[in-house]
Amino acid sequence: MPQPSPKPPLTIRLCQPRGFCAGVNRAIQIVVLALKKYGAPVYVRHEIVHNRYVVEGLQKLGAVFIEELHEIPDDHHHCPVVFSAHGVPKSVPADAVARNLFYLDATCPLVSKVHKQAMRHQRLGRHVLLIGHAGHPEVIGTMGQLPEGAVTLIETEADAKTFVPDDPATLGFVTQTTLSVEDTAGIIRVLQERFPEMQAAAAESICYATTNRQEAVKETAVGADLFLVVGAPNSSNSRRLVEVAERAGAARSLLVQRAAEIPWDEIGGISVLGLSAGASAPEIIVDEIIDAFRERFDVSVDLAVTATETEEFPVMRALRDVELTAADMAFVNGTR
Numbered sequence: 490m491p492q493p494s495p496k497p498p499l500t501i502r503l504c505q506p507r508g509f510c511a512g513v514n515r516a517i518q519i520v521v522l523a524l525k526k527y528g529a530p531v532y533v534r535h536e537i538v539h540n541r542y543v544v545e546g547l548q549k550l551g552a553v554f555i556e557e558l559h560e561i562p563d564d565h566h567h568c569p570v571v572f573s574a575h576g577v578p579k580s581v582p583a584d585a586v587a588r589n590l591f592y593l594d595a596t597c598p599l600v601s602k603v604h605k606q607a608m609r610h611q612r613l614g615r616h617v618l619l620i621g622h623a624g625h626p627e628v629i630g631t632m633g634q635l636p637e638g639a640v641t642l643i644e645t646e647a648d649a650k651t652f653v654p655d656d657p658a659t660l661g662f663v664t665q666t667t668l669s670v671e672d673t674a675g676i677i678r679v680l681q682e683r684f685p686e687m688q689a690a691a692a693e694s695i696c697y698a699t700t701n702r703q704e705a706v707k708e709t710a711v712g713a714d715l716f717l718v719v720g721a722p723n724s725s726n727s728r729r730l731v732e733v734a735e736r737a738g739a740a741r742s743l744l745v746q747r748a749a750e751i752p753w754d755e756i757g758g759i760s761v762l763g764l765s766a767g768a769s770a771p772e773i774i775v776d777e778i779i780d781a782f783r784e785r786f787d788v789s790v791d792l793a794v795t796a797t798e799t800e801e802f803p804v805m806r807a808l809r810d811v812e813l814t815a816a817d818m819a820f821v822n823g824t825r
Protein backbone atom coordinates (compact mmCIF):
# COMPACT_ATOMS: atom_id res chain seq x y z
CA MET A 490 0.00 0.00 0.00
CA PRO A 491 1.49 3.42 -0.92
CA GLN A 492 1.93 5.63 2.13
CA PRO A 493 0.30 9.09 2.01
CA SER A 494 3.05 11.69 1.52
CA PRO A 495 3.87 13.43 4.81
CA LYS A 496 2.61 16.95 5.27
CA PRO A 497 5.29 19.64 4.90
CA PRO A 498 6.40 21.21 8.18
CA LEU A 499 5.15 24.72 9.01
CA THR A 500 5.98 26.97 11.94
CA ILE A 501 3.21 29.42 12.78
CA ARG A 502 4.48 32.42 14.71
CA LEU A 503 1.34 33.51 16.52
CA CYS A 504 1.42 37.11 17.75
CA GLN A 505 0.44 37.84 21.32
CA PRO A 506 -1.25 40.27 21.81
CA ARG A 507 -3.62 39.99 18.85
CA GLY A 508 -7.34 40.28 18.23
CA PHE A 509 -9.96 41.86 20.44
CA CYS A 510 -8.95 44.90 22.46
CA ALA A 511 -10.72 46.12 25.58
CA GLY A 512 -12.84 48.63 23.60
CA VAL A 513 -14.10 46.03 21.13
CA ASN A 514 -14.80 43.52 23.89
CA ARG A 515 -16.81 46.12 25.78
CA ALA A 516 -18.81 47.15 22.69
CA ILE A 517 -19.79 43.55 21.88
CA GLN A 518 -20.60 42.88 25.53
CA ILE A 519 -22.91 45.92 25.57
CA VAL A 520 -24.98 44.55 22.67
CA VAL A 521 -25.07 41.03 24.15
CA LEU A 522 -26.08 42.31 27.59
CA ALA A 523 -28.68 44.70 26.16
CA LEU A 524 -30.24 41.75 24.31
CA LYS A 525 -30.26 39.72 27.53
CA LYS A 526 -31.76 42.54 29.57
CA TYR A 527 -34.24 44.12 27.17
CA GLY A 528 -34.81 41.34 24.61
CA ALA A 529 -34.71 41.64 20.83
CA PRO A 530 -34.56 43.78 18.88
CA VAL A 531 -31.65 45.89 20.02
CA TYR A 532 -30.74 48.44 17.36
CA VAL A 533 -27.06 49.13 16.63
CA ARG A 534 -26.03 52.25 14.74
CA HIS A 535 -23.28 51.30 12.26
CA GLU A 536 -21.27 48.04 12.52
CA ILE A 537 -20.59 47.79 16.27
CA VAL A 538 -17.00 46.90 15.34
CA HIS A 539 -15.62 46.46 11.82
CA ASN A 540 -16.10 42.72 11.46
CA ARG A 541 -18.81 40.92 9.46
CA TYR A 542 -18.53 37.76 11.54
CA VAL A 543 -19.24 39.69 14.73
CA VAL A 544 -22.08 41.62 13.10
CA GLU A 545 -23.71 38.45 11.77
CA GLY A 546 -23.30 36.72 15.13
CA LEU A 547 -25.09 39.58 16.86
CA GLN A 548 -27.79 39.64 14.18
CA LYS A 549 -28.50 35.98 14.95
CA LEU A 550 -28.98 36.97 18.61
CA GLY A 551 -31.49 39.68 17.66
CA ALA A 552 -29.46 42.85 16.96
CA VAL A 553 -30.64 45.02 14.07
CA PHE A 554 -27.98 47.13 12.38
CA ILE A 555 -28.89 50.54 11.01
CA GLU A 556 -26.87 53.46 9.66
CA GLU A 557 -29.08 56.29 10.91
CA LEU A 558 -31.56 56.68 13.75
CA HIS A 559 -34.53 57.51 11.51
CA GLU A 560 -34.45 53.86 10.37
CA ILE A 561 -35.84 52.77 13.75
CA PRO A 562 -39.61 52.28 13.31
CA ASP A 563 -41.84 54.61 15.37
CA ASP A 564 -43.30 51.71 17.35
CA HIS A 565 -39.76 50.58 18.36
CA HIS A 566 -38.63 53.80 20.03
CA HIS A 567 -38.66 52.01 23.39
CA CYS A 568 -36.01 49.52 22.13
CA PRO A 569 -32.40 50.36 22.98
CA VAL A 570 -30.07 51.67 20.30
CA VAL A 571 -26.33 51.15 20.74
CA PHE A 572 -23.71 53.53 19.27
CA SER A 573 -20.63 51.78 17.89
CA ALA A 574 -17.14 51.60 19.45
CA HIS A 575 -15.82 54.14 16.93
CA GLY A 576 -17.70 57.02 18.53
CA VAL A 577 -20.31 59.37 17.08
CA PRO A 578 -20.60 63.09 16.36
CA LYS A 579 -22.39 65.07 19.07
CA SER A 580 -25.36 65.43 16.74
CA VAL A 581 -26.17 61.71 17.09
CA PRO A 582 -26.98 61.54 20.84
CA ALA A 583 -28.75 64.90 20.42
CA ASP A 584 -30.86 63.37 17.64
CA ALA A 585 -31.57 60.33 19.84
CA VAL A 586 -32.83 62.58 22.64
CA ALA A 587 -34.98 64.57 20.19
CA ARG A 588 -36.53 61.29 18.97
CA ASN A 589 -37.08 60.11 22.52
CA LEU A 590 -34.85 57.06 21.99
CA PHE A 591 -33.12 55.06 24.70
CA TYR A 592 -29.45 54.91 23.69
CA LEU A 593 -26.40 53.05 25.02
CA ASP A 594 -23.12 54.58 23.94
CA ALA A 595 -20.48 51.89 23.26
CA THR A 596 -17.83 54.41 22.19
CA CYS A 597 -14.44 53.09 23.36
CA PRO A 598 -13.25 55.12 26.36
CA LEU A 599 -9.96 55.73 24.51
CA VAL A 600 -11.87 57.32 21.62
CA SER A 601 -13.83 59.43 24.12
CA LYS A 602 -10.47 60.53 25.50
CA VAL A 603 -9.47 61.82 22.05
CA HIS A 604 -12.80 63.67 21.84
CA LYS A 605 -11.98 65.37 25.15
CA GLN A 606 -8.45 66.25 23.98
CA ALA A 607 -9.86 67.85 20.81
CA MET A 608 -12.40 69.82 22.86
CA ARG A 609 -9.67 70.94 25.24
CA HIS A 610 -7.56 72.28 22.36
CA GLN A 611 -10.57 74.24 21.14
CA ARG A 612 -11.38 75.56 24.62
CA LEU A 613 -7.82 76.87 24.82
CA GLY A 614 -8.34 78.75 21.56
CA ARG A 615 -6.46 76.34 19.27
CA HIS A 616 -7.39 75.23 15.78
CA VAL A 617 -7.42 71.41 15.88
CA LEU A 618 -5.49 69.24 13.45
CA LEU A 619 -6.84 65.70 13.37
CA ILE A 620 -4.41 63.17 11.90
CA GLY A 621 -6.52 60.36 10.47
CA HIS A 622 -8.30 58.86 7.47
CA ALA A 623 -11.18 60.69 5.79
CA GLY A 624 -14.50 58.90 6.02
CA HIS A 625 -13.56 56.57 8.89
CA PRO A 626 -16.38 56.61 11.46
CA GLU A 627 -13.95 57.48 14.26
CA VAL A 628 -12.76 60.55 12.30
CA ILE A 629 -16.37 61.56 11.58
CA GLY A 630 -17.12 61.19 15.30
CA THR A 631 -14.10 63.19 16.46
CA MET A 632 -14.68 66.00 13.94
CA GLY A 633 -18.30 66.04 15.04
CA GLN A 634 -17.35 66.98 18.61
CA LEU A 635 -16.50 70.50 17.45
CA PRO A 636 -18.23 73.12 15.33
CA GLU A 637 -17.75 73.14 11.58
CA GLY A 638 -14.37 74.64 10.60
CA ALA A 639 -12.76 74.03 14.02
CA VAL A 640 -10.92 70.90 12.81
CA THR A 641 -8.69 70.25 9.80
CA LEU A 642 -8.06 66.66 8.78
CA ILE A 643 -4.45 65.78 7.94
CA GLU A 644 -4.20 62.41 6.21
CA THR A 645 -0.65 62.35 4.84
CA GLU A 646 2.78 63.97 5.05
CA ALA A 647 1.84 65.83 1.86
CA ASP A 648 -1.18 67.33 3.69
CA ALA A 649 1.12 68.29 6.58
CA LYS A 650 3.49 70.04 4.15
CA THR A 651 0.78 72.06 2.39
CA PHE A 652 -1.62 72.93 5.22
CA VAL A 653 -1.87 76.71 5.67
CA PRO A 654 -3.24 77.77 9.09
CA ASP A 655 -4.88 81.09 9.89
CA ASP A 656 -2.56 81.41 12.87
CA PRO A 657 0.45 79.04 13.19
CA ALA A 658 0.79 79.96 16.87
CA THR A 659 -2.58 78.49 17.90
CA LEU A 660 -2.61 74.89 16.69
CA GLY A 661 -3.19 71.66 18.57
CA PHE A 662 -3.30 68.11 17.22
CA VAL A 663 -4.90 64.78 18.03
CA THR A 664 -4.85 61.52 16.08
CA GLN A 665 -7.17 58.68 15.19
CA THR A 666 -6.53 55.81 17.62
CA THR A 667 -5.76 53.13 15.02
CA LEU A 668 -3.09 54.68 12.81
CA SER A 669 0.35 53.39 11.87
CA VAL A 670 2.66 54.48 14.68
CA GLU A 671 5.49 55.06 12.17
CA ASP A 672 3.49 57.01 9.56
CA THR A 673 1.91 59.17 12.24
CA ALA A 674 5.31 60.01 13.72
CA GLY A 675 6.40 61.16 10.23
CA ILE A 676 3.35 63.42 9.85
CA ILE A 677 3.82 64.90 13.32
CA ARG A 678 7.49 65.55 12.58
CA VAL A 679 6.58 67.56 9.47
CA LEU A 680 3.96 69.57 11.37
CA GLN A 681 6.30 70.25 14.28
CA GLU A 682 9.03 71.45 11.97
CA ARG A 683 6.63 73.84 10.26
CA PHE A 684 4.71 74.89 13.39
CA PRO A 685 7.01 74.64 16.41
CA GLU A 686 4.35 76.14 18.68
CA MET A 687 1.78 73.46 17.82
CA GLN A 688 0.51 71.74 20.97
CA ALA A 689 0.26 67.98 21.32
CA ALA A 690 -2.62 66.28 23.09
CA ALA A 691 -1.98 65.79 26.80
CA ALA A 692 -1.65 62.04 26.22
CA GLU A 693 -0.94 59.67 23.33
CA SER A 694 -3.91 59.33 20.95
CA ILE A 695 -2.87 56.11 19.19
CA CYS A 696 -4.21 53.54 21.62
CA TYR A 697 -2.34 50.84 23.53
CA ALA A 698 -3.98 48.05 21.49
CA THR A 699 -2.90 49.53 18.15
CA THR A 700 0.64 50.10 19.40
CA ASN A 701 0.97 46.63 20.94
CA ARG A 702 -0.41 44.79 17.90
CA GLN A 703 1.88 46.69 15.53
CA GLU A 704 4.89 46.03 17.78
CA ALA A 705 4.10 42.29 17.93
CA VAL A 706 3.78 42.08 14.13
CA LYS A 707 7.02 44.00 13.64
CA GLU A 708 8.97 41.47 15.69
CA THR A 709 7.25 38.39 14.32
CA ALA A 710 7.25 39.26 10.61
CA VAL A 711 11.03 39.26 10.19
CA GLY A 712 11.87 36.35 7.87
CA ALA A 713 8.28 35.08 7.58
CA ASP A 714 7.43 33.57 4.18
CA LEU A 715 3.88 34.76 4.59
CA PHE A 716 2.10 36.93 7.14
CA LEU A 717 -1.66 36.71 7.60
CA VAL A 718 -3.68 39.32 9.43
CA VAL A 719 -7.22 38.31 10.33
CA GLY A 720 -9.46 41.31 9.86
CA ALA A 721 -11.89 43.19 7.67
CA PRO A 722 -10.99 45.45 4.73
CA ASN A 723 -12.71 48.38 6.47
CA SER A 724 -10.82 47.82 9.73
CA SER A 725 -8.18 50.54 9.94
CA ASN A 726 -6.03 48.85 12.57
CA SER A 727 -6.05 45.51 10.68
CA ARG A 728 -4.92 47.14 7.44
CA ARG A 729 -2.11 48.88 9.28
CA LEU A 730 -0.90 45.48 10.55
CA VAL A 731 -0.61 44.21 6.97
CA GLU A 732 1.58 47.22 6.11
CA VAL A 733 3.70 46.78 9.24
CA ALA A 734 4.33 43.09 8.41
CA GLU A 735 5.49 43.95 4.90
CA ARG A 736 7.78 46.74 6.08
CA ALA A 737 9.24 44.52 8.80
CA GLY A 738 10.36 41.94 6.24
CA ALA A 739 7.61 39.38 5.62
CA ALA A 740 7.94 38.12 2.04
CA ARG A 741 4.19 38.60 1.58
CA SER A 742 1.43 39.90 3.78
CA LEU A 743 -2.32 39.45 3.38
CA LEU A 744 -5.54 40.47 5.10
CA VAL A 745 -8.08 37.64 5.36
CA GLN A 746 -11.53 37.56 6.93
CA ARG A 747 -11.93 33.76 6.96
CA ALA A 748 -9.84 30.64 6.20
CA ALA A 749 -11.75 30.26 2.92
CA GLU A 750 -10.04 33.43 1.61
CA ILE A 751 -6.51 32.01 1.93
CA PRO A 752 -5.02 31.55 -1.59
CA TRP A 753 -3.82 27.97 -0.97
CA ASP A 754 -2.59 27.37 -4.50
CA GLU A 755 -0.16 30.32 -4.19
CA ILE A 756 1.42 29.51 -0.82
CA GLY A 757 2.55 25.90 -1.14
CA GLY A 758 6.26 26.45 -0.43
CA ILE A 759 6.08 28.34 2.85
CA SER A 760 7.77 27.10 6.03
CA VAL A 761 7.27 30.10 8.37
CA LEU A 762 3.90 31.81 8.72
CA GLY A 763 3.29 34.91 10.83
CA LEU A 764 -0.25 35.25 12.16
CA SER A 765 -2.03 38.09 13.90
CA ALA A 766 -5.54 39.53 14.13
CA GLY A 767 -6.81 43.10 14.16
CA ALA A 768 -8.50 44.51 17.23
CA SER A 769 -11.97 43.75 15.85
CA ALA A 770 -11.23 40.17 14.69
CA PRO A 771 -12.57 37.31 16.83
CA GLU A 772 -10.30 34.58 18.18
CA ILE A 773 -12.63 31.92 16.78
CA ILE A 774 -11.43 32.88 13.27
CA VAL A 775 -7.77 32.64 14.32
CA ASP A 776 -8.55 29.07 15.48
CA GLU A 777 -10.30 28.37 12.17
CA ILE A 778 -7.22 29.50 10.24
CA ILE A 779 -4.78 27.45 12.32
CA ASP A 780 -7.02 24.39 11.82
CA ALA A 781 -7.08 25.01 8.07
CA PHE A 782 -3.25 25.04 8.02
CA ARG A 783 -3.14 21.85 10.12
CA GLU A 784 -5.11 20.07 7.40
CA ARG A 785 -2.36 20.87 4.88
CA PHE A 786 0.84 21.19 6.95
CA ASP A 787 2.53 19.58 9.92
CA VAL A 788 2.04 22.66 12.09
CA SER A 789 3.94 23.76 15.18
CA VAL A 790 2.70 26.96 16.82
CA ASP A 791 5.23 29.33 18.43
CA LEU A 792 3.52 31.92 20.59
CA ALA A 793 5.42 35.20 20.15
CA VAL A 794 4.61 37.22 23.25
CA THR A 795 5.69 40.87 23.07
CA ALA A 796 3.36 42.44 25.66
CA THR A 797 0.84 41.51 28.33
CA GLU A 798 -2.45 43.39 28.19
CA THR A 799 -4.56 43.75 31.31
CA GLU A 800 -6.90 46.53 30.12
CA GLU A 801 -10.59 45.91 30.68
CA PHE A 802 -13.31 48.52 30.21
CA PRO A 803 -16.47 47.96 32.25
CA VAL A 804 -19.87 48.30 30.59
CA MET A 805 -22.19 51.14 31.62
CA ARG A 806 -24.03 50.94 34.93
CA ALA A 807 -27.41 50.21 33.27
CA LEU A 808 -26.12 46.78 32.18
CA ARG A 809 -24.04 45.76 35.19
CA ASP A 810 -26.93 43.85 36.78
CA VAL A 811 -26.90 41.32 33.91
CA GLU A 812 -24.54 38.38 34.13
CA LEU A 813 -22.19 37.86 31.18
CA THR A 814 -21.16 34.21 30.77
CA ALA A 815 -18.45 32.58 28.66
CA ALA A 816 -21.30 30.92 26.72
CA ASP A 817 -22.68 34.37 25.82
CA MET A 818 -19.37 35.27 24.16
CA ALA A 819 -18.60 31.82 22.67
CA PHE A 820 -19.80 32.99 19.24
CA VAL A 821 -16.66 35.13 19.01
CA ASN A 822 -14.26 33.60 21.54
CA GLY A 823 -14.95 29.93 20.81
CA THR A 824 -15.04 27.30 23.53
CA ARG A 825 -11.38 26.21 23.70
Ligand code: SF4
Pocket residue numbers: 510511512513574597598599600666667696697698699726768
Ligand atom coordinates in the same frame (compact mmCIF):
# COMPACT_ATOMS: atom_id res chain seq x y z
S1 SF4 B 1 -8.51 49.81 18.91
FE1 SF4 B 1 -8.02 51.09 20.69
S2 SF4 B 1 -9.38 52.86 20.53
FE2 SF4 B 1 -10.19 51.28 19.14
S3 SF4 B 1 -11.69 50.18 20.37
FE3 SF4 B 1 -9.74 49.12 20.64
S4 SF4 B 1 -8.82 50.01 22.50
FE4 SF4 B 1 -10.44 51.38 21.79
